[in-house]
Amino acid sequence: MSSLATAVEQLKNTAHVWFPALAGIGTTVWAVVQFLVKDRRERETREFEAYHRLVAELVSPKSTGAPMWRDSQGAILFELRNFPRYFAYSSRLLKRLMDVPAWSGDPALLEEMSLTLGFLRQRPHWWKRSRDFDPTPQERQPSRLHKWLSHMSDWTLFRDVLH
Numbered sequence: 348m349s350s351l352a353t354a355v356e357q358l359k360n361t362a363h364v365w366f367p368a369l370a371g372i373g374t375t376v377w378a379v380v381q382f383l384v385k386d387r388r389e390r391e392t393r394e395f396e397a398y399h400r401l402v403a404e405l406v407s408p409k410s411t412g413a414p415m416w417r418d419s420q421g422a423i424l425f426e427l428r429n430f431p432r433y434f435a436y437s438s439r440l441l442k443r444l445m446d447v448p449a450w451s452g453d454p455a456l457l458e459e460m461s462l463t464l465g466f467l468r469q470r471p472h473w474w475k476r477s478r479d480f481d482p483t484p485q486e487r488q489p490s491r492l493h494k495w496l497s498h499m500s501d502w503t504l505f506r507d508v509l510h
Contacts (some may be wrong), residue, residue, distance in 0.1 A: 374411075393447050397430075398430045401426055401439065403424055404419070405424070405446070407452050417453060417455065420459075421455060421459045424441070424456070427441075428463060428467070437467055441460050441463060442464070445460055
């Protein structure tokens with residue numbers, strides 16, 4: 348018991364040293380956290396504006412049929428790959444655009460759309476938060492547990508047939 352009393356007494360005697368150090372560390376950590384939160388919010392806002400500007404340029408042609416416009420559209424289709432937060436929406440948008448007659452008549456744009464859709468489908472989503480990825484029912488993959496359970500149920504049925 349005396350060792351505990353001694354430790355408490357030492358803390359009281361050295362409080363003038365460790366308390367300001369802890370306060371300084373806490374203030375620094377708080378400032379860093381606030382900076383990171385503000386930086387992330389600003390980055391997401393810039394990404395939001397850039398993505399929506401690209402989509403607006405993609406779906407509203409300035410002069411339909413002009414060769415430069417088609418090249419610009421192809422570049423925009425390629426740039427959609429750089430916005431992982433919007434992969435699910437970009438996939439749905441491109442699927443809808445493939446059915447629009449103005450888009451389906453241009454083989455180069457259709458090829459770029461197909462390549463981008465393939466990229467968006469094959470891209471791993473491990474770095475994304477769950478709220479950012481909303482797959483359509485066709486894009487949902489069965490989990491490993493679901494595959495294993497279905498395999499086991501098939502094996503059980505097979506075993507029951509043998510016996």
